[in-house]
Amino acid sequence: GQQVMQIPQYQHVQEGEDFTTYCNSSTTLSNIQWYKQRPGGHPVFLIQLVKSGEVKKQKRLTFQFGEAKKNSSLHITATQTTDVGTYFCAGFQTGANNLFFGTGTRLTVIP
Amino acid sequence: GAGVSQSPSNKVTEKGKDVELRCDPISGHTALYWYRQSLGQGLEFLIYFQGNSAPDKSGLPSDRFSAERTGGSVSTLTIQRTQQEDSAVYLCASSFDPKAWEQFFGPGTRLTVL
Numbered sequence: 001g002q003q004v005m006q007i008p009q010y011q012h013v014q015e016g017e018d019f020t021t022y023c024n025s026s027t028t029l030s031n032i033q034w035y036k037q038r039p040g041g042h043p044v045f046l047i048q049l050v051k052s053g054e055v056k057k058q059k060r061l062t063f064q065f066g067e068a069k070k071n072s073s074l075h076i077t078a079t080q081t082t083d084v085g086t087y088f089c090a091g092f093q094t095g096a097n098n099l100f101f102g103t104g105t106r107l108t109v110i111p
Numbered sequence: 112g113a114g115v116s117q118s119p120s121n122k123v124t125e126k127g128k129d130v131e132l133r134c135d136p137i138s139g140h141t142a143l144y145w146y147r148q149s150l151g152q153g154l155e156f157l158i159y160f161q162g163n164s165a166p167d168k169s170g171l172p173s174d175r176f177s178a179e180r181t182g183g184s185v186s187t188l189t190i191q192r193t194q195q196e197d198s199a200v201y202l203c204a205s206s207f208d209p210k211a212w213e214q215f216f217g218p219g220t221r222l223t224v225l
Contacts, residue, residue, distance in 0.1 A: 101146075
């Protein structure tokens, strides 16, 4: 069945360092979304990627969708303490009706 | 406007009791999703509604779990004969369109089964 894995599971960085989380699907995705969940909070939508090879930026965040539409990455430049949280990718398998959420990467930023 | 709301925010129950969790989606959102999140874990898909119908119930863990949606709006998730392993945060999300739009999550219901 559909599996969406994320690595790493946990990441500790010093404030100001960069951070990257990778998302890999076992099947081709029609699109991919990224969510952020702050500690004690609920997931909040960040962005959606649809096209093969698409790259989108939001300030210090850069999102990429792989050419084969089976993987994606989120890169944060110069992390800040406000970046703390768990980042989830989520994708729609072609023909499916529900989002498959990745396992998440929990980011800790050390001041 | 109002976001997705869920009630109760916390529920403590005894093993074997039934519980009902409620979700009020954003008005006009046709798609509604239920997820379960255990402490420190990812989101486990439970069920998806398009309008009042549930084309995908594949994520329901057992026949003790059921869900319904009425009037294309409010949804209830019912867990019968609760077990300790049912303890988790139950999150509801809604979206304007199931495939192309972001999901808006509610604050969740934290269920504790003693």
